[in-house]
Amino acid sequence: MTEPAPGFGATPLEGRNNAIQQGVKLLFGLMTVVLVLPVIAILGTLVYEGGPALTLGFFLDMPRNGMTEGGIFPALIGTIWLTAGALVVAVPLGIAAAIYLSEYAPDTMLTRTINLAIINLAGVPSIVHALFGVGAFVYFLRFGTSILAASCTLAVMTLPVVIVATRESLQAVPRAFREACWSLGATRWQTIARIVLPNSGSGILTGIILVVSRAVGETAPIMFTGAAFFVPFLPQGVFDQTMALSLHLYNVSTQVNLGEGHKHLPFAVALTLILVVLAMNALAIFFRMRLRGRKRW
Amino acid sequence: MVTASDAATALLSVRDLSIRYGDKVALQGVELEVRPHEIFGIIGPATAGKTSFLRALNRMDQFVPGMRVGGSVMFAGREVRHIRNQYALRRHIGVVFPLPVGLPLSIYDNVALAPRLAGRATKSELDEIVERCLRRAALWDEVKDRLKSLGSLLSGGQQQRLTIARALSQDPELLLLDEFSIAVDPVTTMRIEEVLKELRAELTIVLVTNLVQQARRLSDRIAFFLGGRCVEIAKTEDLFGGAAKDQRTVDYLEGRFG
Numbered sequence: 333m334t335e336p337a338p339g340f341g342a343t344p345l346e347g348r349n350n351a352i353q354q355g356v357k358l359l360f361g362l363m364t365v366v367l368v369l370p371v372i373a374i375l376g377t378l379v380y381e382g383g384p385a386l387t388l389g390f391f392l393d394m395p396r397n398g399m400t401e402g403g404i405f406p407a408l409i410g411t412i413w414l415t416a417g418a419l420v421v422a423v424p425l426g427i428a429a430a431i432y433l434s435e436y437a438p439d440t441m442l443t444r445t446i447n448l449a450i451i452n453l454a455g456v457p458s459i460v461h462a463l464f465g466v467g468a469f470v471y472f473l474r475f476g477t478s479i480l481a482a483s484c485t486l487a488v489m490t491l492p493v494v495i496v497a498t499r500e501s502l503q504a505v506p507r508a509f510r511e512a513c514w515s516l517g518a519t520r521w522q523t524i525a526r527i528v529l530p531n532s533g534s535g536i537l538t539g540i541i542l543v544v545s546r547a548v549g550e551t552a553p554i555m556f557t558g559a560a561f562f563v564p565f566l567p568q569g570v571f572d573q574t575m576a577l578s579l580h581l582y583n584v585s586t587q588v589n590l591g592e593g594h595k596h597l598p599f600a601v602a603l604t605l606i607l608v609v610l611a612m613n614a615l616a617i618f619f620r621m622r623l624r625g626r627k628r629w
Numbered sequence: 630m631v632t633a634s635d636a637a638t639a640l641l642s643v644r645d646l647s648i649r650y651g652d653k654v655a656l657q658g659v660e661l662e663v664r665p666h667e668i669f670g671i672i673g674p675a676t677a678g679k680t681s682f683l684r685a686l687n688r689m690d691q692f693v694p695g696m697r698v699g700g701s702v703m704f705a706g707r708e709v710r711h712i713r714n715q716y717a718l719r720r721h722i723g724v725v726f727p728l729p730v731g732l733p734l735s736i737y738d739n740v741a742l743a744p745r746l747a748g749r750a751t752k753s754e755l756d757e758i759v760e761r762c763l764r765r766a767a768l769w770d771e772v773k774d775r776l777k778s779l780g781s782l783l784s785g786g787q788q789q790r791l792t793i794a795r796a797l798s799q800d801p802e803l804l805l806l807d808e809f810s811i812a813v814d815p816v817t818t819m820r821i822e823e824v825l826k827e828l829r830a831e832l833t834i835v836l837v838t839n840l841v842q843q844a845r846r847l848s849d850r851i852a853f854f855l856g857g858r859c860v861e862i863a864k865t866e867d868l869f870g871g872a873a874k875d876q877r878t879v880d881y882l883e884g885r886f887g
Contacts, residue, residue, distance in 0.1 A: 439694055511726070512730040512732060512792070514692055515722075515723075515724040515796075516742060517716040517719040517743060518743070526734075527732060531733050628779065628781060629731070
């Protein structure tokens with residue numbers, strides 16, 4: 333047939349709907365592009381300005397000459413300390429709380445309030461967490477301005493992320509699995525350990541890696557609690573102060589008078605910071621794909 | 630009327646059982662006995678309280694918020710509510726659900742799960758349990774070469790037989806089946822029905838079903854539940870032989886409401 337059969341032509345209304353549909357598609361596509369542009373611009377600037385400075389020496393040298401030259405080694409190591417510390421505190425605590433809230437807690441006003449509080453905790457500005465950290469960890473618990481105090485502050489700030497991510501992935505495991513397991517004489521904990529946790533690993537892992545991304549990038553919570561402007565040695569223990577990448581970026585951008593020829597320094601630090609975060613996110617995606625790749629049910 | 634000898638020989642004896650969810654009454658005033666080695670059918674429309682009844686037997690109300698059970702359930706001479714170790718009670722009662730539940734474990738581990746959790750059984754014992762239970766559930770021949778593959782990815786009919794094998798893994802005295810055939814093809818349904826007939830030699834079965842004819846094929850006695858009450862209990866041949874006492878039972882059997 334060369335012509336459409338009668339009755340298949342577009343009515344005026346259908347024609348208009350079609351045009352609207354095309355227009356909406358174009359508009360939303362454009363908005364997506366607008367959204368991506370700043371990301372490209374930021375990454376492009378950082379790579380262009382800071383990329384050439386990223387040598388092995390930059391990562392492994394101490395800062396020199398009032399931090400206007402040299403590398404970022406102590407800041408890099410410090411960030412690793414702080415992030416690892418935050419994980420050690422936040423992950424076990426967060427997962428335990430999430431398991432309790434998802435698997436054990438009865439659905440009462442109290443637990444609903446707790447759930448709401450956890451979600452709201454995630455919305456508290458990080459500077460408020462910083463002040464809380466100063467009061468609770470630096471002074472009340474007498475940790476002093478130290479890696480321990482800063483890590484604990486970061487942990488409190490990221491706990492809601494761990495809890496919410498863990499709880500969601502626990503609840504993605506069908507209730508029928510739990511009932512089947514219970515009916516065999518399993519306790520709640522046996523059911524959690526054998527069935528629920530092994531099948532919510534990818535979600536929990538995602539939460540953990542989000543914590544890493546945030547802990548690496550946050551500045552406010554650590555600047556009063558444990559991160560220092562300049563420390564000429566590497567931390568020896570959790571009660572030492574330390575430098576950190578995020579604070580170092582702030583300092584070299586605003587607090588230090590960089591001479592000509594060293595203007596690339598902040599860009600290089602920023603690029604390093606972004607690379608660490610991106611690497612973490614890539615790791616998260618990799619693990620999730622490995623865990624999710626196999627269909628489990 | 631319940632006589633003393635009935636109560637003495639019954640494996641399961643239910644007195645004045647009531648179940649509520651919050652303010653809602655799901656079941657009340659249920660009295661019945663299940664005798665050893667019989668298949669006891671329970672029929673009735675939706676919301677008759679059949680599934681709630683099964684839940685009360687092995688104390689699954691522990692896991693259902695708001696579910697309250699009143700009255701008495703005697704299992705093997707013990708009041709279930711007074712059994713200290715509720716987990717031990719559930720090991721004596723196998724459960725098969727309406728929708729097949731293949732746990733996201735290997736086929737082998739699905740069947741071996743309960744014996745392992747109970748903390749007994751060596752590797753060779755487990756091998757023996759897994760093979761025996763899968764054979765009894767008429768699944769062994771189909772899966773014996775891939776015991777390591779995921780039980781949750783089997784077909785629906787296979788998963789339901791896996792669920793039965795798992796329910797048998799601790800040699801229960803009582804097997805509860807809740808509308809086992811609603812997600813299973815007719816051929817598999819027939820195979821499972823054959824399995825149940827054979828199992829009757831070893832254990833006692835309570836069969837909740839939506840299919841009146843299935844209850845007729847399998848059950849020795851049948852209880853008709855309606856609107857949270859047990860309307861009538863009778864021998865299968867009596868019930869289908871026109872001896873149903875209650876008009877509502879007659880109507881239901883003849884498909885006149887529901």
